[in-house]
Amino acid sequence: MLLDQATPEQLREWESQLSQEYDAIVGKKLNLDVTRGKPSADQLDLSDALDGILDGNYVAANGTDTRNYGGIDGIPEAKRLGSDLMSVPADNILVGGNSSLTLMHQTMLTAYYFGLSGADSAWKNIDAPKVICPVPGYDRHFTVCEQLGIEMVTVPMTATGPDMDAVETLVKSDSRIRGMWCVPKYSNPTGVVYTDETVERIAKLGLIAHADFRVFWDNAYAVHDLVKSPATLASVFDLCNKHGTADSVVQFASTSKITHAGAGVAFVAASTTNLNGLKAFLGACTIGPDKVNQLRHARFLPNRDALMGHMAKHAALLQPRFDAVLSALSSAFDGTDLGNWETPEGGYFVSFDTRPGCAKETVRLAAEAGVKLTPAGATFPYGKDPEDRNIRIAPSVPSVDEVVGAMEVFVTCVKLASVRQALTR
């Protein structure tokens, strides 16, 4: 279907056919949900051996009784797990509680309010500091900025990562830029892995940006591959060291989508300066994180091979769901002018761009047909997609049959919204 070449009669005919298909779907009274990217119960089951794994032995390798207070930056074996996950030396890792989002919030709060390298470095010292947000992006990153009152400046995401020409121009031309969000591997939502060139250009931003500029490198999907030989992500840590910009990037990750999403362990990897800045803040919030859970995780995932073997089991459960989404999109939209999407090799999302102005209507039609999609606009700051195009599909929780059913509804709704819009032109 090429809408741009269709005559008004063809459009009317398509509209009537699609309306009939849509009404038949509504009649099925479906109740399907492809909204949030969380593990299915089957995936959570993979880590149930965490329960009871300590078997009464609560003592960490360095003799720490993990049941007691203390250890603001984590026990050594949990730092080793963070190092396996993030490919950064254990000395540069801080281990926190169950959520990397909390650590990101706390790090941005520290940068804004207290300064990561002393009070003079606090972003609040200047009027209206700004953070660069590649879009579409992760809604919860935008909520952190929104809550802290930090202005967001968007740059487009491309198939190679953020549009680096736009990022460099902003960093050079706007002296109030203080930060940037990045999801470098299987980005939320587009599934893109940043290319080596993009990673190197990000590592070099510290050479042209303000000294208090920090990249928030949220590597939430560091080991979440779906294919056997996935694209690899260059080490921003090594590249920053090479260019003398170690303070300009703070990295985050967690086991949320490795073990139990609500009861995992989260990590920060950063320079000593940044870690000290963050620890000064954390020390006022807590006497220490949950080290018992850190020890459970370290014993459950004792080395990189164990971690990767465990992730292969997740991939086996996720892959058929992604295949169902991607094959539905291909068979409905290959060779049409109805939408674009990337083919992710990992992560939790497929991101679909409709024709401009059709995303909200697609989501509305799908909801009326019993398929819940993430609200259109959620992947943009303040929930506003200026072109009303982007829809995030998260297929991990429903069964494969349910994903197939949800995609039948989705493609019909995209087509119907597009044809109805074309009829108004």
Ligand code: PMP
């Ligand atoms: N970052 C990204 C990019 C995510 O997609 C998610 C979960 N949807 C998170 C962070 C949340 O991580 P955590 O559970 O460690 O807070």
